[in-house]
Amino acid sequence: MLWNARNESVRLGKARMEAVRFGSGGKNLVILPGLSDGLTTVKGKALLLAPPYRPFFERYTVWIFSRREPLSMGFTIRDMAADQAEALHALGIERAAVMGVSQGGMIAQYFAADYPDMTEALILAVTAPYANETAKERVERWLELTEQGDHKGLMIDTAEHSYSEAYLRRYRKAYPLLGAVGRPKSYERFLANARAILAFDARDVLDKIACPTLILGGEEDRIVGAEASRELHDAIAPSELFLYPGLGHAVYEEAEDFSARVFRFLEG
8 A cells, every 4th residue: 555654763862753654665754843843733634634645655755854852941943953863764765755834844944954864855845944933933923822822812813824815714713613623732842943033044054055945935824924925035155946825824725736736846
């Protein structure tokens, strides 16, 4: 079965890093998710997360990694990149294409800069080279809602700033259910991840990224802004840039050709 979906777990000292894998190809694609990973890890979700990556399964083994658990306050984005390198070494993966989405893209920037021999190619989706004012405003609002225990407000604010208006018109009717779904037992991991974003600035290492790089963004991104993608493109010499017109931060969900575009880039 090409899906070959599995749940994995890697020990990092006293912490663990959860991962899922699927596909049976000889190449590795490592995916680093966004801030939502602070609410719930990928543990046990291999079959749920696999479908968008079906085009990769013959050529690639696809991995999606969560951040470590527990995640202490003060842990930086660069620390998370070091964790990722340690986890890949533990799994015997010495080289991979890396795709980071949103906060995962911030981790991926440091990973590619600090571990160039491990990075075959880089995909940076809806992310930024530093915590710009647009990102700070949004993350600070999410911290405020989290500290108030307003899970429903957090989910609605995230949706309203991530998706296109066309998408939201179809799904706003589900808002009354959001407060009861997906609430974590503790917000500590989310808070640690969010505060790491506020302290993030990788601009001084971007010139060290030498692998082929694809930058994908949304023209209407209201979480990091479209300009963030342009700044990454300007700073990373071997990069290609594509901005989806009419879409925002959730292009990886809304753009029908997102996975196909990534696959073409990797195979090209």
